[in-house]
Amino acid sequence: MTDTTIPILYEDGEALVIDKPAGLSIDRPRKGGPCLDDYLEQLKLGFQRPPSAVHRLDTDTSGCLLLARNPKAHKRFSAAFEAQQVTKVYHGILAGIPAQEEGVVELALSKISSAEKGWRMIPAKKGKPSVTAWRVVATHEGRALVEFRPATGRTHQIRVHAASGIGIALVGDPVYGTKQGAPRTMLHASALTVEREGKTDIAATSPLPADFQALGFGGEGPDAP
Numbered sequence: 209m210t211d212t213t214i215p216i217l218y219e220d221g222e223a224l225v226i227d228k229p230a231g232l233s234i235d236r237p238r239k240g241g242p243c244l245d246d247y248l249e250q251l252k253l254g255f256q257r258p259p260s261a262v263h264r265l266d267t268d269t270s271g272c273l274l275l276a277r278n279p280k281a282h283k284r285f286s287a288a289f290e291a292q293q294v295t296k297v298y299h300g301i302l303a304g305i306p307a308q309e310e311g312v313v314e315l316a317l318s319k320i321s322s323a324e325k326g327w328r329m330i331p332a333k334k335g336k337p338s339v340t341a342w343r344v345v346a347t348h349e350g351r352a353l354v355e356f357r358p359a360t361g362r363t364h365q366i367r368v369h370a371a372s373g374i375g376i377a378l379v380g381d382p383v384y385g386t387k388q389g390a391p392r393t394m395l396h397a398s399a400l401t402v403e404r405e406g407k408t409d410i411a412a413t414s415p416l417p418a419d420f421q422a423l424g425f426g427g428e429g430p431d432a433p
Contacts, residue, residue: 216411217272222281224251224259225400225412230270230392251275263361264288268380271298271397271414274309285415287363288402297399298356298366299345299416301423303385304376305352309342317362319415329364329384333370338362339366340369348424351379351389355398366395379423389423396420 218225233243248258259275262285275281288294321327333339339359346353354374356366367384371377375387379394396417403409416426 217414218410222277223410224275226273226275227414228265228273230268232432233267234264254343255288262286265397268393269395269397270417273414274400285402293403294357297403299396299398300356301355301379301394302354302370302376305347306344306374311338313369315373315394317355317368317371329368335364338365347423353425355368382430
């Protein structure tokens with residue numbers, strides 16, 4: 209069990225939104241290493257039952273992660289994701305500056321696997337429909353900070369839509385770009401809102417982390433103009 213404390217961005221009797229650090233896997237990696245399970249005991253916060261992750265973030269991705277504090281809430285929140293009643297805002301750093309300042313990427317995605325490269329997602333006409341709206345928030349030294357608003361929640365959606373839709377991969381993405389420029393894929397889940405019937409919405413925001421600031425992007429966030 210680690211001594212590190214994960215910041216809590218939102219808390220009530222049904223839900224927690226944590227600020228997941230980059231490098232923390234949701235599931236236990238095959239080669240070992242830290243994962244969310246290591247923190248569930250401290251995230252009980254007085255409840256008998258540990259919370260459970262409702263959705264997924266890549267290991268490299270930092271920011272807002274929703275946890276349900278009981279099975280009934282988990283089922284309801286999962287249904288909200290399926291019904292697209294969840295608003296998600298991400299920020300990523302592109303390894304270049306797009307020709308346009310904003311747009312919408314519509315690329316269906318499919319999973320492929322090979323012995324040499326392992327598995328990845330690719331644009332495919334017969335894949336699952338995937339839509340991401342994006343806009344450039346700031347530029348610095350030949351890179352762009354981009355706000356992404358995915359309307360769907362496919363695996364690696366933003367990473368593929370950046371590389372194949374916008375035409376510029378995220379900085380540090382070893383699968384859809386190159387490892388150069390950063391020790392991780394520069395993607396951050398900045399804001400999360402979940403609609404709840406008869407209750408106030410779950411709403412959380414997470415500021416851009418230190419490694420974004422190190423690349424020159426620090427003052428921007430989910431509420432930036």
